[in-house]
Amino acid sequence: MSFELPDLPYAYDALAPYMSSETLEFHHDKHHQAYVTKGNELLAGSGLEGKSLEEIVKASFGSNAPLFNNAGQHYNHIHFWKWMKKNGGGTSLPGAIASAIDSDLGGYDKFRADFIAAGMGQFGSGWAWLAVKDGKLAIMKTPNGENPLVHGAVPVLGCDVWEHSYYIDYRNARPKYLEAFVDNMVNWDYVLELYEAATK
Amino acid sequence: MAPRRVRGAVCLAVVASLARSLSVGFASPGRRGVAASLASGLAGLLSVESTRAYDLPDLPYAYDALEPSIDKVTMEFHHDKHHLTYVTNINKALEGKTQPALVDLQKTAIKDGAAFRNSGGGAYNHNFFWLEMAPTGKGGKPSEKLGSAIDDSFGSMDDFKATFEAAGAPGARFGSGWVWLVVTDDKKLAITSTPNQDNPLMEGVEGTPGIPILGCDVWEHAYYLKYQYRRPDYIKAWWDVVNWDQVSAWYEDALGGKAPTADSTTSAASLIGARKTSANLNLKLGFEANARYGS
Numbered sequence A: 001m002s003f004e005l006p007d008l009p010y011a012y013d014a015l016a017p018y019m020s021s022e023t024l025e026f027h028h029d030k031h032h033q034a035y036v037t038k039g040n041e042l043l044a045g046s047g048l049e050g051k052s053l054e055e056i057v058k059a060s061f062g063s064n065a066p067l068f069n070n071a072g073q074h075y076n077h078i079h080f081w082k083w084m085k086k087n088g089g090g091t092s093l094p095g096a097i098a099s100a101i102d103s104d105l106g107g108y109d110k111f112r113a114d115f116i117a118a119g120m121g122q123f124g125s126g127w128a129w130l131a132v133k134d135g136k137l138a139i140m141k142t143p144n145g146e147n148p149l150v151h152g153a154v155p156v157l158g159c160d161v162w163e164h165s166y167y168i169d170y171r172n173a174r175p176k177y178l179e180a181f182v183d184n185m186v187n188w189d190y191v192l193e194l195y196e197a198a199t200k
Numbered sequence B: 001m002a003p004r005r006v007r008g009a010v011c012l013a014v015v016a017s018l019a020r021s022l023s024v025g026f027a028s029p030g031r032r033g034v035a036a037s038l039a040s041g042l043a044g045l046l047s048v049e050s051t052r053a054y055d056l057p058d059l060p061y062a063y064d065a066l067e068p069s070i071d072k073v074t075m076e077f078h079h080d081k082h083h084l085t086y087v088t089n090i091n092k093a094l095e096g097k098t099q100p101a102l103v104d105l106q107k108t109a110i111k112d113g114a115a116f117r118n119s120g121g122g123a124y125n126h127n128f129f130w131l132e133m134a135p136t137g138k139g140g141k142p143s144e145k146l147g148s149a150i151d152d153s154f155g156s157m158d159d160f161k162a163t164f165e166a167a168g169a170p171g172a173r174f175g176s177g178w179v180w181l182v183v184t185d186d187k188k189l190a191i192t193s194t195p196n197q198d199n200p201l202m203e204g205v206e207g208t209p210g211i212p213i214l215g216c217d218v219w220e221h222a223y224y225l226k227y228q229y230r231r232p233d234y235i236k237a238w239w240d241v242v243n244w245d246q247v248s249a250w251y252e253d254a255l256g257g258k259a260p261t262a263d264s265t266t267s268a269a270s271l272i273g274a275r276k277t278s279a280n281l282n283l284k285l286g287f288e289a290n291a292r293y294g295s
């Protein structure tokens, strides 16, 4: 199957003021679109045509860097849009996620601090993750287009810390962006959906 | 941070005047040797003194001087925030320890760990970046020697630029990093790119190692406010603000095996960075170019 750019699941201004419509327009319409376009060019003749996106991401990792970069970013961004919503974030998490965070990550406050620290600790471009590894939640970080799929885990929440994701709204203040992501944007219902699929 | 600069400058003035007065009028190699050992001895004292923090150098031009290629707000954030963070963090990592010239941190930075590689690299790379740019129309052009080396290596200036731009394109340097023109060990020019704040001086670096004489920052923070996703447009516009006079001077140094100290905009600071090479002292202090001094 070839890659396709999904529509945003909300209006471009839905996440303002935490993420502006200007940021979403460039990020979705230009950056994500470029990953889709380049990914399709690179997929042709790669021997991976017809595979699922997850399969392409895993199979190209370490063997076809250009394809991996674009396929990985396509996967990451498809989910990134769904990991956010208007009036998201905060501390009222679905019960199953809240208790998994308590038991696996030492509680919400520690999760919040560790997730933000992961995003801060990813030097350069990359992602901060909440993932399911060996049946448990874990905080991870990856550079550039990588994601937990290629490190034996399943991502259930990810925050894009490429500068393009926050430079218009936060400039160099990556911590402020990460705080706003966790406190005001996370769509915990979608996190729950992925968590249940990854642990069933 | 200021005391290092001030003390350094005072000492250097002494070194310079002593060295000049000793060298003037003496033609014999022996006399020159005396002047040189005195100069390098004093320079050695400077290195003992250099345990102070690295400075964030001022921009050598106004924040809006690179318009329209690079906008004022980008320069403000890039210099005042991003560069400052790298300088602050490498200073933290070296707190209480001897701080050698920034350029001397680069070789072993990857092995020395994240603070050296990321913050030490970022501090050096940005020092270098500000110096290798000049206000639009003020950057001169490549020296004849550099120009013909570019023609020999890449076909023409246009071919060189196209190859450099391709190396910095998002598909080639995916994510954050730099594109460089380097002088390799065998004195050849090469284009390479490095991830994040790595540079070609670092042992074990991705790409072609060498002495950088030109580098383009392709982190998104370098261009996002004006160019957003259009990185290729940024690199194309950046050519208009390259300081070819500086790049040509660095090319000369690189042919002699010397990496840009990129320490600051003042000659005093570049002398501090160069204290280990008598050949460079030689150049800076106006000694006869063919004189040889032991180091």
Ligand SMILES: [Fe+2]
Residues within 6 Å of the ligand: A027, A031, A077, A160, A162, A164, A165
């Ligand atoms: Fe992104």
Ligand SMILES: [Fe+2]
Residues within 6 Å of the ligand: B078, B082, B126, B217, B219, B221, B222
């Ligand atoms: Fe930069």
